[in-house]
Amino acid sequence: MRVTNLSSMNSHLRMLNETQSKLADIQKDISTGTKLHNPSDDPAATGRVINYTKHISKNETYLKNITNAASYMEHGQLIMEDIHDRVTDALTELASTSNTDTKENYGIAAEKIDALFDNILQLANTKHDEKYLFSGTDFSQPPFAYDKGTNQVVQNASDISGELRVKISSTTNQKVNVPGSEIFGSIDGTDVFNTLLQIKDNLKNGIAPTNDQVKSLESFNENMRIKTAESGSLLNHIYATEEMITNQNVKLQELMGADTDTDMAKSIMEMQSYDYSLQMAYKITSMTLSKSLMDYL
């Protein structure tokens, strides 16, 4: 093999360039913490990363949706329990009234029922985050209102049966509200509000509540208990989904990390190795490239 100055110089330059290029790549990986800078670095991994990012991003949205839905449902549950308690109080009052026979006591009971009625009506019109809890999907106005003229409670909202559905996973659009129609039924005079109004008016007039009226309230409360339990069950399902999605995201982050994250220990070892090679290459180049026969003539 004939060794010329140019071939020797090119050989040294190639060696230096190669080592410096590898060193620069590793330094970039270490300083950015990622080994995937362009799709061409690993096209298959890029496809996976786009997919992982989409799922992670969707899951983060589902988690936000779950947080919003859960607070809405929890509030709904509290209100349902409150309404249940108020109706229970009314039933208790009516039970104690049936044991007395004085009209003065009826008057006191009427006042208590009236207060409970106001309470229940107010609770039924509760809002959470600008949304009425029991108005279905019509949030334009309070679902129920007391009409002084007719002395009756009427349904304000056009439709209180609407279901509010929230996407909590890629396959689940979860119903997150308890529509007013499911717990209050039709506001047609036989509902809980108007029954309480009738009982109050009767008591004021010294008339004891009828068995049907008491049964109607008991039936309402039983339904409320069932709906509260159902809502609790849905809430548990939502929390279970939240946990599942959180775990999914942790796993997805791990998988994405395997495709993108720099293996620091390995990269640092490689960097040291290439750095050593580069220093050796500099040393060898400076030792041999300057030598020629001229130095000895």
Added chain:
Amino acid sequence: MAITRIFDMSQRSLATYQKALDVTAHNVANASNPDYARQKVSFTSVSPDNIGDFSLGAGVKIDQISRIKDDYLEKSILGNNSKYSANQKKSTLLNRVEGYFMELSGAGISDSLNEFFNSWSELSTSPTSLPLRNNIVTSAQKLTSVVTDFNENIDTMRNEVFDEFNQNVDEVNQNLKNLYDINLKIAESKGTKVGINDLLDQRDKTIQSLSKQGNLTVKFNDNGVANVSIGGVAASNSYGATQFVVGIKDDKLTMVTSEEGNAALLKEGELSALSEVYSKVIPENKENFNAMIAAMATAVNSEHQNGRTLSNPPVTGISFFSEYENGKLKINQDILSDANMIAASLTNTDGNGDNALKIAELFDKKIYNNRTISESYSSMVSSIGNEAKLTENLADANKLILDQLESRRSEISAVSVDEEMTNILTYQRSYDASAKLIKVADELLQTIINLV
């Protein structure tokens, strides 16, 4: 036999070795010139004088000063240089194209698509919420912005590729003119043996530059004149140099002769890479991208038109995107002015978010080429990435071969200073010996003169 014959021989010898030292000096001076092919002096003995029955040697002369070059190796280097240049240029251009998707940066098109569809999912939790409606408008504006940016960037790049192609054609024209001038000088110099080797080096350097631009066919005549054709079109010889201009042939960017309009069939070299990216890679990717975004916009509009707005009075049949033309995706101006014009409800109640859910679910529906938007986009980016990686690998492989060939050329044709220094010593000693011989002849002549 005269003593003066010794003078003649010595004088010729001195001139010969002085010339040899000149060549060696020329070699040493060009030791670091990568385009230089070392020159070698070949000596031969002068035809002997026949005196009586004897044939007496007449000394030394230079037979030829040859240029050391392996023609087959040079041919291989030209071919590989064209291939390497094509793949290297294409790889650089594809890296730019993939960069415009801005994936892996956290600000890419896929991130904007994710944000846009997720904002619809969020709205379904509280369909009357103005902040969530504004969130949709903001994410849509971001999406339209990245879509417009992509189209503008890719268009700008295509224009730049065209300009670069144009500049490269100018460079080709200049090189062809230079080659023609060199060819003329070579043709004139042949026979005189004056500076022909250096002209051949210039010729080879010019051909090497041309091989970077396109696929060449090179033939040399006996005089050393190069006949070069580029992409099958005769380009330069000793009779003239063809001049090219940029042209379009079969929807492909190419260069055509300025007079006859003959198109070069570019298969290798930077010009072929620029042509492919300009005529195929950019238009195909842009078309695919725009068709995908158009399918997305149509699907969103189709669902959005079914929904009911939160405005007073509520309306239906509203499109979310007003138009998608010339790479510009525009949001309905009514929605930009009032986010309540977003149609999230599918019933007569404002709190219904079923339409928002339907639009959010479009992201997982196969609405373009039997694939979801995300799958189509991911496939597009991976495909560009794959092509860029493949081209980069090919360029690396070409470079490796080219380096080996060039290394081999350096071994054969480049100057070794050690070798030249050895030659200098040898020629110097021969020169000294010839000078000494003149001195001896002079003494012989002096002796004879003193006898008189």
